[in-house]
Amino acid sequence: MFKNLxxxxxxxxxxxxxxxxERGLAQARFVECxxxxxxxxxxxxxxxxxxxxxxxAVGGQWMLKLMTxxxxxxxxxxxxxxxxxxxxxxxxxxxxxxxxxxxxxxxxVRLQLLPMAFTKQAAVHVWIDPKAKLLVLDxxxxxxxxxxxxxxxxxxxxxxxxxxxxQTSPTTAMAEWLTSQExxxxxxxxxxxxxxxxxxSRAVVRYSRHPLDTEEVRQHISSGKQPxxxxxxxxxxxxxxxxxAMQVKKLAFLDVVFEGASARQDDGFDADVAITTGELQRLIxxxxxxxxxxxxxx
Numbered sequence: 001m002f003k004n005l006x007x008x009x010x011x012x013x014x015x016x017x018x019x020x021x022e023r024g025l026a027q028a029r030f031v032e033c034x035x036x037x038x039x040x041x042x043x044x045x046x047x048x049x050x051x052x053x054x055x056x057a058v059g060g061q062w063m064l065k066l067m068t069x070x071x072x073x074x075x076x077x078x079x080x081x082x083x084x085x086x087x088x089x090x091x092x093x094x095x096x097x098x099x100x101x102x103x104x105x106x107x108x109v110r111l112q113l114l115p116m117a118f119t120k121q122a123a124v125h126v127w128i129d130p131k132a133k134l135l136v137l138d139x140x141x142x143x144x145x146x147x148x149x150x151x152x153x154x155x156x157x158x159x160x161x162x163x164x165x166x167q168t169s170p171t172t173a174m175a176e177w178l179t180s181q182e183x184x185x186x187x188x189x190x191x192x193x194x195x196x197x198x199x200x201s202r203a204v205v206r207y208s209r210h211p212l213d214t215e216e217v218r219q220h221i222s223s224g225k226q227p228x229x230x231x232x233x234x235x236x237x238x239x240x241x242x243x244x245a246m247q248v249k250k251l252a253f254l255d256v257v258f259e260g261a262s263a264r265q266d267d268g269f270d271a272d273v274a275i276t277t278g279e280l281q282r283l284i285x286x287x288x289x290x291x292x293x294x295x296x297x298x
Contacts, residue, residue: 001125001138001276005240005248006145007284008135009294010128011160018057021064021128024155025054030067035115040069041151044123047269058273064126066148071117073110081109124148127277135161136280142245164246167292171244174227181213183232184290189213190231192241195220234283242287253279 016024030042044067045052056063085105089097097105125138126148135152139145153159177183178193193212197203205220221227228244237257241249257279288294 001272002127002136002280003249003251004138004140005251005280005284006137006139006142007164007246008137008149008161009164010133010135011162012133014133014156014159016130016156016158018055018062021062021156022053022055024157025064028151028155029054030069033069033071033119036111038071038073038110038114041147042067043151043155046125056269056273058270059277060131061273061277062128062130063273064128066124066126066151067121068123068147069119069121071114071119073113073117078106078109078113081113082106085109126152127280129277129281132281134284136284140249142247164288165295166246166288167295169244170242170246170291171226171228173291174230174242174244175221178212178227178230179218179221186235186286187290188233188236190233190239192229192231193217193227194229195225196228197225199224234286238279238283240283246291248287 025043028042030044031040033040043054044065045054046056046063046065047053054064082102082105086097086102089095124144127136128134129136135149137145137148139148149161153161173184177189181189183189189212191207191209191211193207193210195205195217203225205225207217226244229241229249231239231241231250233239233254237254239250239252239254243249253275257275
């Protein structure tokens with residue numbers, strides 16, 4: 001269900017029920033793009049059932065889903081159509097259109113092509129832990145996370161969301177773990193890492209499926225290269241890649257997580273949510289502790 005993690009702290013003063021959140025999200029329910037619309041964003045049904053709830057509460061945890069649909073217009077196609085019009089104007093009217101007219105022609109071409117464009121849908125899973133005051137996004141980039149947070153704040157009155165910062169930066173912590181070969185309690189270092197020079201050279205060294213307990217790795221760090229990605233395993237249950245931006249990539253639950261889980265029915269949504277949130281409720285505090293604890297806002 002989650003492949004990436006970007007974690008936020010929800011303001012302590014915000015209090016709402018799942019029913020109130022449902023009503024707020026309903027103001028921006030997802031609707032597919034219209035004929036001449038390039039992008040549509042809105043809240044979809046987490047369970048995937050048409051006209052179902054926008055908030056699914058499972059074991060006290062709230063699951064949401066932000067949907068985005070975009071229409072793809074290849075630039076080469078647009079430019080070809082625009083050039084055809086420009087050539088026709090020059091041939092029939094004996095003049096070359098100016099910059100403003102060219103922009104208007106391009107906009108008109110896009111409007112004509114949009115109804116024929118292919119559409120692409122994408123979703124970002126959102127988890128709210130109302131008791132722990134955590135907002136967790138399955139967003140692959142900060143830009144996408146910002147879009148989700150903006151949509152949430154617009155729909156939910158009084159919601160304040162702040163990025164989580166830690167006493168020790170991920171870069172500093174990862175460098176220490178690699179240098180000392182002493183990962184934090186509960187974690188083990190795996191065989192993937194990226195080291196980047198902070199100077200203008202921007203030199204990068206990447207290790208994949210490679211032992212990291214080597215003198216070569218330590219020399220790179222001592223020479224100034226900083227870890228920007230490091231593969232870790234938590235409690236022999238979850239593998240992940242931690243980044244210097246305090247993001248988690250390549251999140252994967254190991255087989256042991258599913259041992260003993262009850263047999264799933266045709267709809268395994270509730271089981272997926274229960275397992276995912278249950279594991280992440282242990283991982284996230286463990287990761288924050290490994291980074292020196294959460295920094296207290298001034």
